[in-house]
Amino acid sequence: MKKHHNLIFIIGVACLITIIRSILSAQTLQIVFCDVGQGTATLLQLGKYQTLIDTGPDQRVLSCIGRHMPFFDHTIETVIISHNQKDHNGGMEALQNKYTINHVYGPLPKSTFLKTTQFTEVQNIVSLHIENASIIIHKASQSSNDANDSANVVTITTPTHTVFLASDINGLELKSLIPRKTTILEVPHHGSKYGLYPDSLDLALPTLAVISVGKKNTYGHPSKEALDLLKAKLIHVWRTDLQGELVVNL
Amino acid sequence: MNTILSFAVQGIDASFHEPYAALMKGLVYGLPIQIDPALKQEIVRSGLAHLVVLSGANVTLLTQFSEKLFFSLSKKVGIIFQLIFLCVFVSIVGFQAPLMRAIIMFICTAVCTLAGRPSLMLWNLFITILIVAFIHTEWITSISFQLSVFATIGIIIWSIISTRFEKKINPFVEIFFESWVVFLVTAPISIWYFKSISLISPFSTMLVSWLIVPLMIVGFTISLVYLLFPPLATLIATPTQVGLQFIIFIIQNTSHLPFGYITF
Numbered sequence: 001m002k003k004h005h006n007l008i009f010i011i012g013v014a015c016l017i018t019i020i021r022s023i024l025s026a027q028t029l030q031i032v033f034c035d036v037g038q039g040t041a042t043l044l045q046l047g048k049y050q051t052l053i054d055t056g057p058d059q060r061v062l063s064c065i066g067r068h069m070p071f072f073d074h075t076i077e078t079v080i081i082s083h084n085q086k087d088h089n090g091g092m093e094a095l096q097n098k099y100t101i102n103h104v105y106g107p108l109p110k111s112t113f114l115k116t117t118q119f120t121e122v123q124n125i126v127s128l129h130i131e132n133a134s135i136i137i138h139k140a141s142q143s144s145n146d147a148n149d150s151a152n153v154v155t156i157t158t159p160t161h162t163v164f165l166a167s168d169i170n171g172l173e174l175k176s177l178i179p180r181k182t183t184i185l186e187v188p189h190h191g192s193k194y195g196l197y198p199d200s201l202d203l204a205l206p207t208l209a210v211i212s213v214g215k216k217n218t219y220g221h222p223s224k225e226a227l228d229l230l231k232a233k234l235i236h237v238w239r240t241d242l243q244g245e246l247v248v249n250l
Numbered sequence: 251m252n253t254i255l256s257f258a259v260q261g262i263d264a265s266f267h268e269p270y271a272a273l274m275k276g277l278v279y280g281l282p283i284q285i286d287p288a289l290k291q292e293i294v295r296s297g298l299a300h301l302v303v304l305s306g307a308n309v310t311l312l313t314q315f316s317e318k319l320f321f322s323l324s325k326k327v328g329i330i331f332q333l334i335f336l337c338v339f340v341s342i343v344g345f346q347a348p349l350m351r352a353i354i355m356f357i358c359t360a361v362c363t364l365a366g367r368p369s370l371m372l373w374n375l376f377i378t379i380l381i382v383a384f385i386h387t388e389w390i391t392s393i394s395f396q397l398s399v400f401a402t403i404g405i406i407i408w409s410i411i412s413t414r415f416e417k418k419i420n421p422f423v424e425i426f427f428e429s430w431v432v433f434l435v436t437a438p439i440s441i442w443y444f445k446s447i448s449l450i451s452p453f454s455t456m457l458v459s460w461l462i463v464p465l466m467i468v469g470f471t472i473s474l475v476y477l478l479f480p481p482l483a484t485l486i487a488t489p490t491q492v493g494l495q496f497i498i499f500i501i502q503n504t505s506h507l508p509f510g511y512i513t514f
């Protein structure tokens with residue numbers, strides 16, 4: 001009998017811990033820069049509400065978001081795809097198989113496996129809101145046919161932070177699109193030398209630069225030029241290949 | 251993955267987020283963790299890779315479960331039901347060298363029990379190796395089989411040593427020393443084949459091993475319950491989440507300790 005009491009006690013405590021963890025995670029708006037190898041996936045979460053910006057190259061994104069989502073939640077409210085390249089949308093199928101996705105914002109063509117999910121093509125600017133945070137999706141270029149140059153960039157603004165997710169745009173576009181108040185910058189194109197030019201950050205000075213990049217990637221990302229520039233501007237750098245995922249409370 | 255196995259893992263996939271679902275599938279069905287190469291590497295570095303392969307622990311769990319259910323009928327009927335359970339399990343997960351090693355050893359022990367003869371573990375292991383050499387020669391040279399055999403030798407050595415203690419040893423201390431003996435016996439194979447060794451393995455094993463059998467039981471239960479009534483599977487999974495999170499926490503923290511993992 002005593003053995004059963006102990007077992008019930010242990011199960012009760014375990015349930016309580018799981019529920020408390022879920023309630024605590026519901027209180028703060030978090031941004032998670034996932035370590036998905038050579039690619040980008042960024043999770044914005046407030047309690048049961050999740051927005052995922054890009055999905056990384058494969059199913060590794062599941063391992064990242066699964067650690068942060070409440071255990072009872074199996075729905076992702078919004079997925080934003082910056083552009084249709086594997087390192088940014090390759091995890092979409094795995095994501096669709098595991099979770100219910102309510103709405104996808106991205107460029108055409110729409111992925112073939114998004115059958116029941118609502119899809120909106122980003123043609124210019126789309127605004128979303130979660131409590132006191134705003135998410136602005138902005139198509140970087142209307143004229144360019146290049147997937148990188150016309151990618152969707154995302155600005156997340158809260159009372160204390162402005163986060164700019166620059167996808168794979170080039171250094172010239174970064175200079176014109178980056179908000180002046182940016183505090184956290186996701187460095188364009190995984191730290192490629194074409195993503196950051198010497199004058200790209202003249203108008204804004206973020207305190208943190210996140211480089212989403214894979215270990216020993218064949219592209220040589222991040223470039224020495226980009227790292228030197230960030231160092232010269234005294235911007236703190238977080239590299240997912242060396243330091244893993246980064247969680248910031250906004 | 252065969253059809254029965256894909257049915258069996260449905261409940262685990264639906265009840266847990268990743269990487270917890272992958273870990274649970276590894277514990278219960280020995281499915282390789284493919285979801286995240288970084289996690290897979292962390293498991294190897296922490297010396298806990300033996301937890302996510304099918305082994306004697308899975309066979310012991312199944313046989314003990316069927317023993318509780320059917321041994322009240324008679325010893326012979328009980329053993330027959332144990333064998334049926336094991337056959338069903340093999341049909342689900344497939345033939346794997348360490349699993350077959352454990353099952354053949356169980357059959358040797360069962361034969362001894364039915365014949366009323368004492369069952370000597372080392373002798374059983376020797377016969378098992380001979381049977382495997384006869385029915386599936388390639389397994390003898392497989393790393394997983396060799397690791398499984400040497401780990402069993404380590405467990406047997408520890409059981410001989412532990413019987414010499416007059417006082418009952420604390421379960422955590424016992425697991426720690428047993429892990430050390432197994433580690434020392436299997437170390438030459440790890441070094442020879444993988445050119446690496448996880449020195450932290452006995453410590454990390456001690457920290458998580460008490461959770462493995464309960465998690466395996468819950469994992470099996472979720473697989474079955476999900477097919478009948480999915481919401482109940484989610485309910486059962488709720489407290490289990492903490493156990494899986496604890497194992498992932500141990501994996502992540504022990505895998506990055508300096509000198510915990512050495513490559514040659």
